[in-house]
Amino acid sequence: MTGVRWAYALNQWDTNIDAFVRKREHERAFKTVSISGFSAVELTAESFGAWEPLGTPKQIADLYGSLEGFREVLRSCALDGVSSYVYDPFIGFDVEMGRGYDPLEEASIPQITATATWFASALQALGGDVLVVRPVGSAWQTGPLGDDQIAALARCWNEVGRAVQAEGVALALHFDFLSALRLDDGLDRLLTATDPDLVGLALDTAEFAIADIDPVDFYTRHAARVRHVQLKDARAVVDDEEARAPHAEHFVRTEGGARGILRWFFEPTDEGGLVDFVGFAEALAAHGYEGWIVVESDQSPHPAESTMVSGWYVQKVLAPIVEGAAAAVSAGA
Template identity: 75%
Template sequence: MSDVRWAYAINQWDTNIDSFVRTREHERAFKTASISGFPGVELTAESFGAWEPLGTPQQLADLYGSVEKFGEFLSSCAIEAVSSYVYDPAVGFEVEMGRGPDPLDPASVEQIVRTARWFADALRRLGGSVLVVRAAPSAWQTGALSAEQIDVLARLWNAVGEAIAADGIALGLHVDFLSALRLDDGISRLLEATDAEKVGLAIDTAELAIAGIDPVALYRRHADRVVHVQLKDARETVDDAEASTPHAEQFIRTEGGARKILRWFYEPSDERALVDFEGFVGALAEHGYRGWIVVESDQSPHPAESTMVAGWYVQKVLRPILEGARVAG
């Protein structure tokens, strides 16, 4: 086992629209990730302008002077790269806080490709390698995807994957727990419809577990397509009926739904874990996974503590599994 790099997702530090806007706050987050054993960070694409200074390449340049100067700032915090950007086409960047194009509209391909290239170019300059995209709309919006809808998505993501490959960036389809792809074996259907040379899969352990999908089994099924891994934990599941609640992004994910779930995600090794991280990393080792592994803890009330706890677990438990496989190999 070789060529695995570890990163930490910065989204847990950005808990409110005005809570993570100054460089000194970024410095604390980046240095905490570094001392916890993570040489990379993952960013999330957002369109809140100055309130999301890491949300787009333009915002990075506005705050730090240029994308390259932001890279220099990362280096000063002992961070080697931005591993990945997470991009949802529904987020609009033409107008601040705007609505993005519909991935199920064939006329949206050009705009989504253009935006993906924007982020891919920044990733290339920041040492990253994967653009992680929300692969499909939510279940409540579409229900199970038809063959025609799968075909539209496949054409879109094939075009995006081909375009960003020019920057040396891979495409990873991300499936969250509200995604329409949770229904009717949508993940496998979309992967079968796309070009394996252009389109990969990003495995997010907690999102899948909440959706009732075993991330270990899914990885084993599609190991040859996996280009990116995100590790986080969960305690609760959401069935198809709950995921189909109208406006589930707000009512379920943000407000906790009828059960009033206060927090969906936790750092790996949480004591009430749904995810078998040791089994999952063992499967990565077995199949020779190469790429970034990004650790997350969305919604943590103590982001620095969560980062350090996760760092200990990675260094003392997960990395030895990978390194043991490398020695045995």
């Protein structure tokens, strides 16, 4: 794939296991994404069976007859297909709501690789080419990662990267604001330890900002490793101490922590959030980024409105910066 393409993540519609299960609900979302100016959707891997009909290739085929049948529905809604799948190896798919595998454990590598390949193969049928993965557990679970643990993660993700590359899909590690990689320069150390030809990075602007990492600065320093971009905004920062609160995924991310944060993520705009989107778009343009840019707002109480607002901001503000620079380079060539 060459150039920049814009997609939208469907996770904001899927707020509960029974909230986004019918075809008519899917088609409304697809058409909203399309009329807002996006060309594809990003899916999240889930293991709730029929309650998450877009959560796995099998569930998609069960509801739509086949992966090709699902892509035809997307095309009928004026979308090209699926840009990417987000896969968390800690989620199991052997049984419904099952437990997955820890990338720090050597014995987990074959199963994680097999599952990643399953999703990568599906992405090829659905028009996508990036598998976004959660590379390690949360800070409260592991504490700072030692050199042996970084090496173990590198072995896992190099192997996975090699396997999905054979399917024509790029691997991109997703850093979240509770990740163990936020401690002791873990993310930089893992990027150094992995093969850049096999393992890339998915840069999620809000997750970086909440972890008090400037996404513009980080991208500028690591532009060559970024294979995927997810755009959303944030308005609050979580420090290392709060990130290490017991069961932070539930206490901090879901319940809002001791401060009672009602919503962590917001649409990309220029209205007082932590992320400098214009600066980020300029950095993408300066470094010649090519790939998917996926807009998210996964806690929006009004999914359709958020999608349309995001689409306007992309078309009027961000796309002219990113795509204008690319057009200028092409014209000069």
